Amino acid sequence: MKYTPILPENNDNISHESPVKELFILSAGIIGIVIGIYVALGFAVNWIVPHISLETEKKMAALFSGVTGKGEDTSPRAKHIQALCDRFQKSCAKIPYEVNIHIIENEIANAIALPGGNILLCSGLLEKMGSENELAYVLLHEFGHFSNRDHLKGFGRSLVFVAISAALFGPDSTVGNLIAGSIGISETGFSRVQETDADEFGIEGLQCAYGHVNGATDFFEKMSKAEDPHIFGNYFSTHPETLKRIEHIKAYARENGFDLKEKKPLPDQFKKISESD
């Protein structure tokens, strides 16, 4: 046997394609799949949510009892607002929920609709209220979300997403956490369409309850003029395009011939309480 010392001309054990190109192709593939699932999920959730019964939703409400506290909120302010809500529910805003008001001490001016008919009002919001009409509009707006079952749609989507990314990448991966985080941020608020629909529900309810719609845009106008971004900054992350909404509310009121009459002030009982708190 003769040994001929030669070296191979090419290295056949490696691939010569650019790894950067491969990175872009694979990343684009993953992103495409994620977006595809997101869109499909949107359709699926919108189809399923109307079929979720109220009993199931009440069970889900139990998950939030840690935030709302068990049972009813019995503070005087909450009782007064609860009375307002009950009045609305009887005549103007017929929604199939038993609305429960809970007030939490929080500087941020926000109101949240939770499954089961619970409305969480931040004390920061209540302090900004200038008239009963303004408060009524905020409440009726939340009623609108309940009527469209918006709160269930956002909740369902983000949950499925976290589950999918956990299955694909493992529970503790960098890429998986990134995806879950970005979905979480995009689902904190209701979509623009959902907000607009809730606005329309709110203004119709206001017209029905008071005979006019003065006070509907007061809250939004205060928010857009706010000079201190620290307290209201969080508001804007969940409620973008406030100015567009003000315009839409005014236009809707004009189209439907709603009046602007004198606003009803908040009762003394309410003011005294908020001053002493």
Place this chain on the structure above:
Amino acid sequence: MEQLIILIALITLGYVAGSITEKRHYRSLEAREKALVNLPAVNFKQLPVDPAIVRKSEMVVGNTVIAVDYFKRILAGLRNVFGGKVKSYESLLDRARREAILRMKENAKGAAIIINVRLETSTIGKSSKNQNATSIEAMAYGTALIIGEQ
């Protein structure tokens, strides 16, 4: 957002540093292989020569550990979702094996031939939490035959 920026920075660093290291290593491998081309390393189990002329025989071992850079790891992670050739690891293993064989040859100075050469690769630093390997080890061992007068 910061997480994304850190991720991109690490990937870029991994790619740049990894490419430089890899090119340098390949140049070194080619130069040394050229120099040692006259020492054959074969995997025959039996002696290809008459045993009478073998003066000395000893086992020679070449060993190396090479780390995976972040870029290759991310690419392999993405590949694991879709399947197919993990091209980013191919050059890694190629370099490790060739380096191991060269070191084995360098340990067999004066030998005429190295027979019964075997290669073993394994991963080092693979923890259960992080599924991708942090470095790989390649080992080449064989029997060096020194031929000459007794």
